[in-house]
Amino acid sequence: MREIGIGLIGTGFMGRAHALAFHHAVSTFELSVKPRLVALADADAARAERCAADWGFAKACDWESLVNDPAVELVAITTPNRLHYPMTMAALAAGKAVYCEKPLAVTLDEASAMRDAAKRAGVVNRVGYNYLQNPMLKLARELIESGELGEITGYHGEFSEDFMGDPQAPFSWRCETEQAGGALADLGSHILSLSRFLLGDVAALCADLHTAHAERPHQGGRRRVEIDDQAHVLLRFANGAHGTLATSWLRHGRKNHLAFEVYGTRGTLAYDQERLNELRLYGTGGRPGLDGFRTLLSGPHLPDYAAFCPAAGHQLGYNELKTLEVRSLLEALAGNGALTGVDFQEAWEVERLAQAVRDSAREERWVRI
Amino acid sequence: MREIGIGLIGTGFMGRAHALAFHHAVSTFELSVKPRLVALADADAARAERCAADWGFAKACDWESLVNDPAVELVAITTPNRLHYPMTMAALAAGKAVYCEKPLAVTLDEASAMRDAAKRAGVVNRVGYNYLQNPMLKLARELIESGELGEITGYHGEFSEDFMGDPQAPFSWRCETEQAGGALADLGSHILSLSRFLLGDVAALCADLHTAHAERPHQGGRRRVEIDDQAHVLLRFANGAHGTLATSWLRHGRKNHLAFEVYGTRGTLAYDQERLNELRLYGTGGRPGLDGFRTLLSGPHLPDYAAFCPAAGHQLGYNELKTLEVRSLLEALAGNGALTGVDFQEAWEVERLAQAVRDSAREERWVRI
Amino acid sequence: MREIGIGLIGTGFMGRAHALAFHHAVSTFELSVKPRLVALADADAARAERCAADWGFAKACDWESLVNDPAVELVAITTPNRLHYPMTMAALAAGKAVYCEKPLAVTLDEASAMRDAAKRAGVVNRVGYNYLQNPMLKLARELIESGELGEITGYHGEFSEDFMGDPQAPFSWRCETEQAGGALADLGSHILSLSRFLLGDVAALCADLHTAHAERPHQGGRRRVEIDDQAHVLLRFANGAHGTLATSWLRHGRKNHLAFEVYGTRGTLAYDQERLNELRLYGTGGRPGLDGFRTLLSGPHLPDYAAFCPAAGHQLGYNELKTLEVRSLLEALAGNGALTGVDFQEAWEVERLAQAVRDSAREERWVRI
Amino acid sequence: MREIGIGLIGTGFMGRAHALAFHHAVSTFELSVKPRLVALADADAARAERCAADWGFAKACDWESLVNDPAVELVAITTPNRLHYPMTMAALAAGKAVYCEKPLAVTLDEASAMRDAAKRAGVVNRVGYNYLQNPMLKLARELIESGELGEITGYHGEFSEDFMGDPQAPFSWRCETEQAGGALADLGSHILSLSRFLLGDVAALCADLHTAHAERPHQGGRRRVEIDDQAHVLLRFANGAHGTLATSWLRHGRKNHLAFEVYGTRGTLAYDQERLNELRLYGTGGRPGLDGFRTLLSGPHLPDYAAFCPAAGHQLGYNELKTLEVRSLLEALAGNGALTGVDFQEAWEVERLAQAVRDSAREERWVRI
Ligand SMILES: NC(=O)C1=CN([C@@H]2O[C@H](COP(=O)(O)OP(=O)(O)OC[C@H]3O[C@@H](n4cnc5c(N)ncnc54)[C@H](O)[C@@H]3O)[C@@H](O)[C@H]2O)C=CC1
Ligand SMILES: NC(=O)C1=CN([C@@H]2O[C@H](COP(=O)(O)OP(=O)(O)OC[C@H]3O[C@@H](n4cnc5c(N)ncnc54)[C@H](O)[C@@H]3O)[C@@H](O)[C@H]2O)C=CC1
Ligand SMILES: NC(=O)C1=CN([C@@H]2O[C@H](COP(=O)(O)OP(=O)(O)OC[C@H]3O[C@@H](n4cnc5c(N)ncnc54)[C@H](O)[C@@H]3O)[C@@H](O)[C@H]2O)C=CC1
Ligand SMILES: NC(=O)C1=CN([C@@H]2O[C@H](COP(=O)(O)OP(=O)(O)OC[C@H]3O[C@@H](n4cnc5c(N)ncnc54)[C@H](O)[C@@H]3O)[C@@H](O)[C@H]2O)C=CC1
Structure with missing residues (x-):
């Protein structure tokens, strides 16, 4: 071979x-x-x-x-x-x-x-x-695209962790301005990419960047921090949905809280990366009184799960998402481009949004994309 | 008497x-x-x-x-x-x-x-x-005020329901402009009041109002809708916290989703009115590896719960919150003003925020309060 | 009147x-x-x-x-x-x-x-x-009776609290043998009645009674305890289902954990009194991959909920279950026997089961009812 | 090497x-x-x-x-x-x-x-x-052994899935008597081993085996089933704890529901394999009113997690438990026996319990181990 x-x-x-x-x-x-x-x-x-x-x-x-x-x-x-x-x-x-x-x-x-x-x-x-390699998120996107939720109206996206939540957490390269450091670059990029994965283009946004801790311990002393600890954003999508997005590395108790809620005229989807094998779906139109959020579990009906395990509910782990990404990359190198994966063009779209967030926050105004 | x-x-x-x-x-x-x-x-x-x-x-x-x-x-x-x-x-x-x-x-x-x-x-x-009468929310406020969470840095507040989620849900007085109709007035007022209850004054906000369904069935025909189906807001509190707020009556599956997350330098609190007898608390500083979100249940250690039931975990219902409000009102009438309750001055503060939301959304700009 | x-x-x-x-x-x-x-x-x-x-x-x-x-x-x-x-x-x-x-x-x-x-x-x-007055439990029974779960095969019932969990919790009348004291009488009676409410007659059982703490503080000294702190039971129902039942007042963290799981050939129902407004339903036969436990919320589609509140998800409290019981009692006194309620005959059936539990535990054998 | x-x-x-x-x-x-x-x-x-x-x-x-x-x-x-x-x-x-x-x-x-x-x-x-390789279960055992829960008094253990829940699920080798087929052998062995892992020796048990579906489709026709679809067991541990154990492959909605609750005089632990990166801990002795079940997330403070990922909450998957088992096996082959793992002696103890379950069920009596 x-x-x-x-x-x-x-x-x-x-x-x-x-x-x-x-x-x-x-x-x-x-x-x-x-x-x-x-x-x-x-x-x-x-x-x-x-x-x-x-x-x-x-x-x-x-x-x-x-x-x-x-x-x-x-x-x-x-x-x-x-x-x-x-x-x-x-x-x-x-x-x-x-x-x-x-x-x-x-x-x-x-x-x-x-x-x-x-x-x-x-x-x-x-x-x-x-994260986009998660078969549960591919299912989420399919449900949205197939119209299962109806027309999309509302959204909340978030990526929060807490590794900088302690004001005494030390300065690292992630805090340097020249790294485009900050929660927005580090975590926000993931939720921006996931938002696009689910709902497509953002038409306009308005953002607030916040540096909660202006100094951090560094090499025995303290160093000034200029990047954001958290970002909050208003979003309008090209598909007509409106919503909010938040990212922060200060949020105690959140370890890998890449999460979203997507609301449509016929149903709702909710997800939290801290339970990466679950997806919560609410659908209208069932027997009255028997509706409710349904917790879907990952299983071998999803091919990218079946590749790892033939039994439902046994659960994939974080590393297996990376394995899926590398598989898709290798197939692309073999000329088989059918598998999903984020290329530079799409990653650039994420950067465009991140830049819009920075512009919007600095100038305190809405930015059209 | x-x-x-x-x-x-x-x-x-x-x-x-x-x-x-x-x-x-x-x-x-x-x-x-x-x-x-x-x-x-x-x-x-x-x-x-x-x-x-x-x-x-x-x-x-x-x-x-x-x-x-x-x-x-x-x-x-x-x-x-x-x-x-x-x-x-x-x-x-x-x-x-x-x-x-x-x-x-x-x-x-x-x-x-x-x-x-x-x-x-x-x-x-x-x-x-x-809702502010809930003994669990009084506990939440006490925890915040006592510094249990440290300095407050982040916030998400929300009140969502789904009774207008179906585009064919009929026009009602809640949709009339002359009623200050809309999700903001109807549901948003509650989460604005709760946000103030927890974190105090808002210093500035920037908002987006959205009418997803421009017409609704009305008296056999259809009637134009001019009020908001949902509102999304960026918030900066006087205490330095930043965050987001959302309110919507379109969100399928949400029946009484008055919810918040409060993040501080030492811990986190989370709440959802759909489980009004619970509060989720995350605290730092415990034994390493044994931290985690803790689900508190209401019980008779809270006097306003004990008034109804001497056994923990048996649960208050929505109507009992109204009973607590009326009790506080009657005591105020008796000259006993010690009990909590929202007076016109405080309710006016909520309206001031609601007006700021409308101004901000109309003019697409930040509004200082 | x-x-x-x-x-x-x-x-x-x-x-x-x-x-x-x-x-x-x-x-x-x-x-x-x-x-x-x-x-x-x-x-x-x-x-x-x-x-x-x-x-x-x-x-x-x-x-x-x-x-x-x-x-x-x-x-x-x-x-x-x-x-x-x-x-x-x-x-x-x-x-x-x-x-x-x-x-x-x-x-x-x-x-x-x-x-x-x-x-x-x-x-x-x-x-x-x-507890049987809870509209969500009436819904549970209807779902079972209507065949929504298919033929019932499995069951777990439990009522656990923790008010005697501390070995130093004082002796009270609930500990006296002459009161038929013990967790079985105090809490077990509720889960026995609920088990019958849901699945009907028990055909046979085998039980284990356990006194974990043989003495308790009493009036300055200590007093011997002869009743059970917890009971564990194997059940065979007349309808063919098999299962387990547990009751205990030692279980830390359980405040009102009256809970069950009912398994049938077509679906599952689960409930916990600590969230008395919720019922979890799993049904087979839906779209492959979109099945999952569904969390139903109580609402005005249930008449006994509507009597208190016209809006879904607002929640009843424990006291309102008692109000429903008294309503049914008063209606029975008025000659209107249609409403549910446990009469002496049915309560005697519960005692018969409790007695069978005691006999079985004492003699370490199966007891046919 | x-x-x-x-x-x-x-x-x-x-x-x-x-x-x-x-x-x-x-x-x-x-x-x-x-x-x-x-x-x-x-x-x-x-x-x-x-x-x-x-x-x-x-x-x-x-x-x-x-x-x-x-x-x-x-x-x-x-x-x-x-x-x-x-x-x-x-x-x-x-x-x-x-x-x-x-x-x-x-x-x-x-x-x-x-x-x-x-x-x-x-x-x-x-x-x-x-399953015993899960770092969260090793943590569970450490918590029990260190006395964090006090003296252990109560237990519920379960392993349920639903792959045979449909009466029309076909006969497979897992249904053959000569395979010691049945839910007890297939799933029950796991929960028996886990019970021993957590609480040590079982002193006595009393069990009920149940074949819900006496025939299954097989090679175009139907074949008689003689093994158990589910087992229910009363347990008394050598350490004094009493409890129940259940295993079934009929339980719709359960995909990998290897679960337990361990109750002690000072606290409680609960776990469900369907969320293998979580452990729920309730401890007494904290600030009154601030107790509650705490959801612990796996993270790099657990060495067997750190081996895979340096960031908390990112989650291990099922396959990584097998990797841990093979690592421990290979180290044992290298003469490094320090790592955990189930040897034939311990697996024989599990078989002894399974045999006791079968004997007890057949003869309808308690069996001392
Ligand atoms: N996809 C995901 O889920 C994640 C992505 N990342 C991304 O991965 C990148 C690295 O992050 P981490 O691995 O967490 O950082 P890290 O600090 O753990 O590792 C960075 C590595 O780069 C090496 N390095 C630094 N300067 C170098 C140079 N001049 N030449 C060669 N090597 C050099 C360092 O020695 C170190 O080994 C970042 O861009 C980060 O955003 C990080 C974590 C998760
Ligand atoms: N605190 C809370 O949780 C809630 C507060 N509300 C508030 O309560 C108010 C009423 O809402 P709902 O009770 O849901 O509305 P509703 O439509 O159920 O009731 C309104 C009542 O006002 C009566 N009414 C209308 N015009 C009147 C007039 N000219 N003279 C006398 N009565 C008149 C109607 O006949 C009707 O009985 C609203 O301001 C709403 O925002 C509503 C629901 C929950
Ligand atoms: N349905 C449910 O959910 C519950 C039912 N119960 C049941 O209610 C009964 C009482 O329990 P609690 O109210 O918790 O007990 P408690 O100890 O709080 O109240 C018992 C009351 O009986 C009174 N009493 C005792 N001897 C008396 C006598 N000779 N004459 C008149 N009054 C006398 C006591 O003074 C006290 O007021 C028990 O049978 C218990 O099983 C208790 C709690 C919940
Ligand atoms: N530790 C765990 O979590 C699990 C353990 N198991 C155990 O693993 C064993 C196998 O189960 P599965 O892999 O699920 O079964 P399976 O039916 O998927 O695989 C059995 C394999 O054995 C092969 N085989 C049968 N007879 C053979 C023979 N005479 N010579 C060579 N190969 C032969 C079959 O061709 C097949 O490849 C069972 O003992 C089961 O209890 C199964 C699933 C999970």
Whole structure:
């Protein structure tokens, strides 16, 4: 079978998640191409060496060599946000396919440049919006598209966690302005992408960005924080629905609260990533008095669940969403583009919304998209 | 014991709720004054007669006579919104105490006039924000005020129902512009009052009003709808918290979804009126790994629960919140003002916010309060 | 309208609940007869006086006088279990209708004598199984009877609370053997009656009674406990279903956990009294992949809910179940027997099951009913 | 690194789960030994070939050759229950370590022989009770053992699914008597093992087995069913706790409802496998009125979670429990026995309980263990 040489940059949370996903895609699916783990790069060279050995990469190197290594056909980028742009551009310049973590870039200009470069290079390009791979969310989208909920009228979308909820939580790269840091970039990008996945284009928005904690501990002292701890947004979708969106990393008790409610003229859908195998559906038109929110459980009637387990209610985990994303990426590399996945164009749309949120908040006004 | 003559106007949903609450306050509490049910008025005179007999009122009459009846000391107003103003002004002019249903008025001007007249008259004045009487919400406020959640940073408030969710749900007085109709007036007033109850003054807001269904069936034909089906609002509180607020009567599956989430630097509180005997609390600072949202159940440790039942978890119902409101009203009439309750001044604050929402939505801009 | 003279014995938890319910039945329903609160008795005469004044009874007296008072037509008995028998027998001997709290009696012999005496007296007789008045449970029974769940195959019933969960919780009359004390009598009687309400006759059972705490604090010292803290039962119903039943007052966190799951060949029903306005229904035969437990909310489509409130999801409380029970009792006194309610015959069936549980546990064997 | 030759028998649900788990253990953990996938066997030789290729096994063969293949050091058995005995005995006779799916055997005699043979062979032996690998259940056990709940008094354990709930669900090997078929063997073994995991030895039990559907469709006709569709059990634990246990494959809506409630003198724990990343804990002794069931979420404070993901609330899936089981097995093979896992001795204890259930049900009596 044809093999694809993989170069992975970054060995943090997502670096490992990518590595696992490449392995698991192979063990789980009958793929059209097989990934070969060629090279692993990290700022910390010793760590790169150790991880390369542990994770089955043939070698470790610096990222520039990786990007230019002829054996590398796909570059997976899992470094902090600010590095997505230079690494992607270098990879595209070298003619490599790119699988970049979200958010695509720090500024909309960079995002545009990346999208254009990818288009010009004509290579497969994907962004790590893994949550959209959840078969329950694909079901959600199908229900919306099939008209099960009627015409969509209302929406609430949210992505909240609490890892910065303690005012003494330390400054990290996620707090740097030059990383387009902040909850909006870090978490908001996911809920923006999910909102688009479910309801399509946003026509206009009005936003409020809020920095609750203006300083954070940093290297023994304190450092000023300029990015947002939370964002609140009014949304009007092109399909006519109105709603709200919130994202925050201050919300105690929320560990992975990527959640939405979609309201239509005939029914309602609700979801919370903290129970990623469930979907709550309310439909009108049944026997009077016997309506109510129904808790659907994931199961093998959903092909992307069946790929992992033939029994309902046994549950997929977070890593398996990444495996699904990598599968879809590998199939795209094999020329089989039928599977879902977020490409640079779509990730750019997310950045466009994020930029609109920033503009709107700064100027305190509605922004048409 | 001293008796207070009660005149009640309106025999609909709230008319009956008031009548029941006067009875139940007597049977449930050791009151300082006893209500005497003097007169009942309704536009439909026959119905007023029938209800007066059923509900134990001494007589039925038209509302003007009721307001001027010397035996009536308190006028309870449960008519459609547009009538709150004339009926209240007449009652105040006759020197009567007033217990008016929410929202206080249709326009902020009327609300101001009502508040001023009540102040001048020097009479007890209350507005039917009965949800705030829930002992679980008083507990919520205490937890917030005592610093249990730390400094408050984030908020989401909502009141959604679905009784207008079907585009074919008929036009009613709640859809008339001259009633300040719409979800904002009908449901939004409750969540605005609850938001203030929990977090205090709003400093600024930006809102979006949405009419999803521009026509509704009416008297065999169809009638144009100009009021809002839903409202979405960005909020900044004087205490520094930021958040969102939503209200809608289109949201299928939501029957009485008056709900909030309050986020602080040390914990979180969440509530949904559809489970009015529960409160969800998340606190930091416990044993690592043993934190989690805790579902509190109402019980006799809360005095306003104990008044009804000595055993925990047995649950109060909606009508008992109204009974608590009437108790507080009667105690105020007896000169015992210690109990909570929303007076015209506070209800006017709610109208001020509602007006700000309308202004903001019309002009698409932030409004400072 | 015809009036019925009421004599109430006991002023504890249930005494007050009865008093409230008589008042609220009058204010809530159009009754065929009207209760007149004639006399209130309690072992503590001073308390009886005070409560009589507070609760609107014409006088206070001792229970023997009450029972023989010609103005008393119905005797409501809310005293500890051991007194149900002598008080009921005296009331029946005096030709009075009887409304006795559960459990009917301390021994099956007493229960049989009470049932027979009531039958001979030809008077209305009712027992306080108020939970069965919940409109959601009537809906549950209708769903079962209509075949919505198919043939019933499995069952779990439970009534657990935690008020004796602390080993230092003091000895009370509920711990006395001569009261048929214990969790089985106190809580178990409710779940036995509910099990019969839902599924009909039990054909055979096998039980285990357990005294976890053999002593409890009592009057400064400690007192031996001989009754059960919890009971566990295997059940076979006449309809063919098999299942389990548990009752305990040791279960921390359970405040009013009267709960069941009913499984049939076509669906499932689940309920927990701690959310008394909800019922969870699972039905097969819908669109594949769109099945799931549905949370039904109570609402005005259920007449016994509509009697209190015209809007769905607003919720009834515990006291309103008692009001429904008293309404049904008063209607029975007016000769209108159509409404549901547990009479002595049915309450005797519950005692028969409780006795079978005790026999089975003592002899460690299955008991056929 | 040392490698261990793996032979896997069976390519059904569990065959694939094992294969995946061997791969994922390698990618996820730093193992002390590395599995080498030597041979795959299945009754269907063509399928064995195909799966061997897909799953990375060096060859396919029949199970007898596999067991005697010198390159095979560990035999993993995922065939129907009746084959566990002969295959295990052959593997042990050939000196191989054995990883057998649950339940260990069809009869207690076979189970005893297997346990004894394993002991004599002195090889690593494990049984597929993967649910016990859930870090949340390890936390549950720690909480119980540390006394967090006080002295344990009450218990309910259950494993219910619904795949045989339809009376027309076809006969399968799981219905055959010679497989020790039935819900008890199939699902009950899991909840018996989990009960022991949490609370230790059962002292006595009394059980009821129930065949609801005496016939099932089979090969165009119908076939008689003699095994149980559900089992209900009274339990007394050696630690003094009493409780119930239920298992059924008829319970509509239950997809993987392995659940328990553990009650102690100081608190309560509750769990449902359908939300495998959650645990509900109720503790006494906190601030009055602020107690309540707390929903704990899994996270990286649990090392077996951290192995997969560094962020809380992201969730493990079912397959990752199997990966944890295989990791523990491989470590045991490397001589590192510290990790948890169910060996033949413990699995025999489960069979002893299952046998006691069958004896008790047949003879309708309590059985001491
Ligand atoms: N899709 C998803 O669900 C998630 C996506 N992410 C995204 O993944 C990216 C990385 O986030 P994490 O893995 O959480 O961060 P991390 O801080 O755990 O890892 C970042 C890695 O990049 C490496 N790195 C930094 N500078 C480098 C350089 N110049 N050359 C080579 N390596 C360098 C670091 O050494 C580290 O190994 C971010 O863009 C983030 O937004 C993060 C978490 C979840
Ligand atoms: N606090 C709460 O939770 C609730 C408050 N409300 C408020 O209560 C008020 C009434 O609402 P509903 O009872 O639901 O309406 P409804 O339509 O059920 O009842 C209105 C009543 O007013 C009577 N009425 C109308 N014009 C009248 C006149 N000129 N003279 C005398 N009577 C007249 C009608 O005949 C009817 O009996 C509204 O302001 C509403 O916002 C309503 C429901 C819940
Ligand atoms: N249906 C339900 O949901 C409930 C039913 N019950 C039942 O109600 C009955 C009473 O229970 P509680 O009210 O909780 O007990 P309690 O202890 O609160 O009240 C018992 C009352 O009986 C009075 N009493 C005792 N001896 C008396 C005598 N010789 N003459 C007159 N009065 C006497 C006591 O002074 C006290 O007022 C019990 O049979 C219990 O099983 C209790 C709670 C809930
Ligand atoms: N630990 C857990 O959570 C689970 C454990 N199991 C257990 O796993 C075992 C297998 O169950 P499933 O995989 O669900 O069954 P299955 O029916 O899906 O697979 C059984 C496999 O065994 C093969 N087989 C049958 N006879 C054979 C023979 N003579 N030689 C070689 N292969 C043969 C079949 O061809 C098939 O591939 C059972 O003992 C079951 O109790 C099953 C499901 C879950």
